[in-house]
Amino acid sequence: MARLMLLDTASLYFRAFFGVPDSLRAPDGTPVNAVRGLLDFIARLATDYQPTHLVCAWDNDWRPDWRVELIPTYKAHRVEAEHDGAPDAEEVPDALAVQVPVIQQVLAALGIAVVGVDGYEADDVIGTLATDAGMAVEVVTGDRDLFQLVDDDAQVRVLYTARGVGKHERVSGAVVRDKYGVTAAQYADFATLRGDPSDGLPGVRGVGDKTAANLLATYADLAGVRAAAADPGSALTPAQRTRIAEAADYLDVAPKVVAVARDLPLGGVDSARPGLDADHPLPADEATLRELSERWGLAGSVDRVLVALGTRP
Template sequence: MNAPRPLLLVDAPSLYFRAYFGIPESAAKAPDGSPVNAVRGFLDMLATLIRTRRPDRLVCALDHDWRPAWRVALLPSYKAHRVAPAGGEVVPDTLVPQVPLILDVLAAIGIPAVGAAGYEADDVLGTLAVTQPGPVEVASGDRDLFQLVDDAHPIRLLYCGRGVAKLEDYDDAAVRARYGVPATGYADFAALRGDPSDGLPGVAGVGEKTAARLVDRYGGLDGILTALGDPASGFAPGLRTKLEAARDYLAVAPKVVRVALDVPLPDFSTALPAAPVDEARLLELAEKWNLASPCRRLVDALTDAAA
């Protein structure tokens, strides 16, 4: 009996940012000279994922709110370094107009691109991962999504830190091998270690190895903080001092790091389209923006997956 085919959940912002920085603007331009490097790269990444993972369902998740107010209220430093002087996220000027074009192509093909007000793409991915039938594969270069890995569902992370062509397939054993903690402990581990890319300071003087050892020994932050209140718990004096100084941070950081699993989402079909739903519109976009080759590769991947 053939194994069930997966639901492929794609972190669209993660991939199109990587595409933008991975392909020179000079190598991908529309007839009018506009750069389309992010679009071309994203479509090719999507085609590669479909061809190699052979899903029968597919959803692209979007950031409708890249820095949700509820996370900032808990931790004001959250992504603060990425706020533009005029507000909003710092995004390269030549990437901004490419995002709507990516969405136009996805709509013409019939691939759902879903976001939710007040939530990040991570939260959309998390909600779909736990509410949709498995198997589920989440494609992203965001380390926070290691927390979604669940062998029982099953949910795997296709980590694209080195690109889609070199993606790393993570189950719980692989997460443990890389970080020394199970996927269920990753959010607490990340809060302890910190993540400068998200404005998470972590606990001063606590690196990956110490964070992993603490999570492994005490089961997570609740256990760590409980043990911290016990003078006989065996913490080294220096470590105890560091953790005590970070109590206020540790009370809120895990809530910031943890992916929301209950985001209200619209009704839509996750079924992988076998052919474009609006071929005329896709041809129009392909011709106008010099995207014939990546669009063809994506359509061919869809056709092959449906066969």
């Protein structure tokens, strides 16, 4: 059975950096905990789920201008304090920043597809690849926003890593309903209403998880909630009407910010999907992979990935 695994790469290498001891170093003393941790995560996930296709989604733009123009607070708290007029840069510890190019080089040498689109986040790449994939899909992320992609009929699930890759939760439509009281198709509207401080989304004042779920259970979607707020005969309380009205400017733009793009132009990513098939043998560049493994002390982690992906006995 064909299975596509989509990795929210930055989510995983940040988790590796903070979760794997920084005593893991290359022969020259450079920290490699994020590199080794990410590779070990890939090996573990590939062993457990046996994907036939694997893609590392990349943040070509972690905070797209078009999202910031709509909601200026979007991810604002993650921006470096000083950037001298340069484009916003994400606050990344120096010991992680030096590892990101190594991650890119190792993934390229392995031949694992890395896909990013200028002006968009990894979430948008994942949304595009997961939509109409024609096979079962596992999305690996620590970001709840991607719950909106869950689709039991299309066999799209999220492997949610908030408690760690080893303790991840496989999120189906039933899990979303049980946890939040909404369907996966309603999740983006739910997130819009309640807001998300981690992404700088203010939400509607006074609307938390329970109220957002109740509103969507009654009125189906955000458009229905807003129509009810404007209807004197609806069952909304005066306070709810007032708060929804006060949030009108935010509600006009937030759905576009929260919704994951599903139709990006992915260029060389064809309908067959890049990954672990005969047209994309792994490793892609064995000599470079060997050199990188020796230089950065990655041999064990690289071998585990190759074994997990079925390219080493």
